[in-house]
Amino acid sequence: xxxxxxxxxxxVHPTSAPDYMREEQLRTLQLQRLRAITKHTYDxxxxxxxxxxxxxxxxxxxxxLEDIRKLPFTRKTDLRDTYPYGLFAVPMNEVVRLHASSGTxxxxxxxxxxxxxxxxxxxVMVRTFACAGLHSGDIIQxxxxxxxxxxxxxxxxxxxxxGATVIPISGGNSERQIMVMRDFGTTAICxxxxxxxxxxxxxxxxxxxxxxxxxxxxxxxxxxxSDEMREYIEGKTGIKAYDxxxxxxxxxxxxxxxxxxxxxxHIFEDHFMIEIVHPVTDQPMPDGExxxxxxxxxxxxxxxxxxxRTHDITSIIAEPCECGRTIRRxxxxxxxxxxxxxxxxxxxxxxxxxxxxxRIEQTLPHYQIVLTRDGGMDQMEVQVEVTAKTFxxxxxxxxxxxxxxxxxxxxxxxxxxxxTLVEPNTIERSMGKAKRVLDQRS
Amino acid sequence: MKxxxxxxxxxxKPGRLRELCAVLAENGIxxxxxxxxxxxxxxxxxxxxxxxxxxxxLLEKNGFVAKLTDVVAxxxxxxxxxLSSILKIEEESGISVEYMYAFTIKSGEKAVLLFxxxxxxxxxDALQKAGLNILGSVELYQRAEG
Numbered sequence: 001x002x003x004x005x006x007x008x009x010x011x012v013h014p015t016s017a018p019d020y021m022r023e024e025q026l027r028t029l030q031l032q033r034l035r036a037i038t039k040h041t042y043d044x045x046x047x048x049x050x051x052x053x054x055x056x057x058x059x060x061x062x063x064x065l066e067d068i069r070k071l072p073f074t075r076k077t078d079l080r081d082t083y084p085y086g087l088f089a090v091p092m093n094e095v096v097r098l099h100a101s102s103g104t105x106x107x108x109x110x111x112x113x114x115x116x117x118x119x120x121x122x123x124v125m126v127r128t129f130a131c132a133g134l135h136s137g138d139i140i141q142x143x144x145x146x147x148x149x150x151x152x153x154x155x156x157x158x159x160x161x162x163g164a165t166v167i168p169i170s171g172g173n174s175e176r177q178i179m180v181m182r183d184f185g186t187t188a189i190c191x192x193x194x195x196x197x198x199x200x201x202x203x204x205x206x207x208x209x210x211x212x213x214x215x216x217x218x219x220x221x222x223x224x225x226s227d228e229m230r231e232y233i234e235g236k237t238g239i240k241a242y243d244x245x246x247x248x249x250x251x252x253x254x255x256x257x258x259x260x261x262x263x264x265x266h267i268f269e270d271h272f273m274i275e276i277v278h279p280v281t282d283q284p285m286p287d288g289e290x291x292x293x294x295x296x297x298x299x300x301x302x303x304x305x306x307x308x309r310t311h312d313i314t315s316i317i318a319e320p321c322e323c324g325r326t327i328r329r330x331x332x333x334x335x336x337x338x339x340x341x342x343x344x345x346x347x348x349x350x351x352x353x354x355x356x357x358x359r360i361e362q363t364l365p366h367y368q369i370v371l372t373r374d375g376g377m378d379q380m381e382v383q384v385e386v387t388a389k390t391f392x393x394x395x396x397x398x399x400x401x402x403x404x405x406x407x408x409x410x411x412x413x414x415x416x417x418x419x420t421l422v423e424p425n426t427i428e429r430s431m432g433k434a435k436r437v438l439d440q441r442s
Numbered sequence: 443m444k445x446x447x448x449x450x451x452x453x454x455k456p457g458r459l460r461e462l463c464a465v466l467a468e469n470g471i472x473x474x475x476x477x478x479x480x481x482x483x484x485x486x487x488x489x490x491x492x493x494x495x496x497x498x499x500l501l502e503k504n505g506f507v508a509k510l511t512d513v514v515a516x517x518x519x520x521x522x523x524x525l526s527s528i529l530k531i532e533e534e535s536g537i538s539v540e541y542m543y544a545f546t547i548k549s550g551e552k553a554v555l556l557f558x559x560x561x562x563x564x565x566x567d568a569l570q571k572a573g574l575n576i577l578g579s580v581e582l583y584q585r586a587e588g
Binding site for chain 1: 508558
């Protein structure tokens with residue numbers, strides 16, 4: 001038997017080499033790529049060219065990485081306004097694949113890939129899986145939805161490129177998911193964290209013990225989740241839960257990934273350049289300080305996206321990671337600037353509610369936030385499902401649970417909001433991204 | 443001697459109690475007696491049924507949270523002072539009632555009182571020592587069916 005690359009810590013998967021590049025080498029490569037992509041986009045993307053011309057900026061003005069601040073932002077609305085093909089920067093015969101967002105709020109957005117773009121995507125996905133300690137020999141159950149959504153095919157081809165065995169099960173059919181996990185000997189699963197929580201619940205109902213399933217790694221993403229939820233999943237199943245980061249607008253999954261140290265997410269900086277700006281003033285934020293994450297695709301040809309406003313709130317961790325990777329990290333994205341709502345003058349993010357609920361022992365995080373408007377005032381109600389564990393048969397007992405949850409939320413938010421205990425399964429389960437907020441204000 | 447009682451969490455919304463009863467009725471489960479504790483927000487329905495394990499499974503399958511709890515059934519004469527004498531025994535033993543409810547059995551002379559105490563074992567002990575008739579499940583179902 002030849003030694004596998006992961007037999008010893010010192011051996012690095014060959015595709016992951018850029019993760020360990022020397023800092024100055026990485027920055028030089030970034031600048032080279034930034035200049036090339038700025039020129040390519042200026043020459044081939046009308047909207048970008050118009051905005052550059054308005055500002056009087058030319059691609060040659062990019063002389064350093066800081067010069068990126070001279071470039072205009074790209075917003076989600078730009079992708080909608082140019083629907084479907086307006087931002088493509090190569091002739092259609094070079095586009096080998098299209099993906100699109102679900103378009104739950106308005107028109108969908110369409111993204112495109114050349115053959116080389118797909119190769120870059122596969123490469124970052126291999127590096128993503130390598131961060132989670134996966135390798136050839138692993139059996140990866142891909143429960144991301146297959147189709148227009150980038151999650152399914154992105155993880156699928158990345159896992160194949162890694163040399164692992166892929167089970168293309170897609171989302172849904174929980175009973176089959178669990179049966180396959182057990183019978184096929186799944187060692188890793190890709191899913192949204194909320195769907196995996198649903199699977200945990202389902203396995204319990206089926207009377208299946210996690211010891212019967214050889215699963216050791218979960219690659220969870222496509223929606224914000226919290227460290228508390230990670231601890232819950234790990235405690236419940238004995239697997240290691242990794243946070244994966246990606247956006248369809250940028251490439252799909254594979255923009256960033258937590259490593260075994262699980263302290264933030266490494267960004268594959270040789271392909272994606274990151275900045276943090278103040279969400280309102282657009283001023284650059286220093287390392288370590290929170291702001292909106294801005295991403296520029298450095299390698300993507302079919303649809304380059306310059307300075308994309310992700311709405312994801314995070315900060316850059318500049319300190320080197322103990323894992324040895326030199327690419328920088330961002331902190332876990334627990335909230336999005338557009339997720340925020342204001343109740344009685346207080347800024348509230350759904351993730352704060354989740355953290356509060358999880359802090360109270362024995363509470364399964366099936367919850368929903370309902371926003372209503374009463375006499376011009378926004379009102380918020382948190383609905384939490386009662387479980388067999390939290391239900392005690394005395395009024396006093398149920399009221400105590402209610403008070404505990406309510407207190408934990410008030411403690412985190414600083415204001416008291418209405419909390420209602422509801423019967424199990426009354427909150428809609430999602431097979432993909434969880435809908436935590438039910439907005440009835442209009 | 444303790445009995446199994448089925449407790450169910452109910453959201454305070456129209457139709458829930460009826461839906462629960464329908465599930466039991468469709469499956470031929472007869473309710474011997476029940477009590478409903480309600481607050482502004484939610485209710486707790488407590489049921490005595492013969493096939494409690496089956497009933498629990500059925501309700502869970504239909505999306506209810508159900509739990510089996512121990513209660514004690516005491517048979518007393520259906521006359522003034524019946525309840526008071528029992529409460530006195532428990533009070534003297536330092537035991538508190540968490541909740542209780544009662545029903546009269548078909549023959550009409552006697553009543554059955556169902557109790558949940560904070561210390562169930564100590565409570566049963568005290569009642570037995572006082573010579574009260576504590577009903578087991580078989581006896582209770584027999585009496586209920588007349």
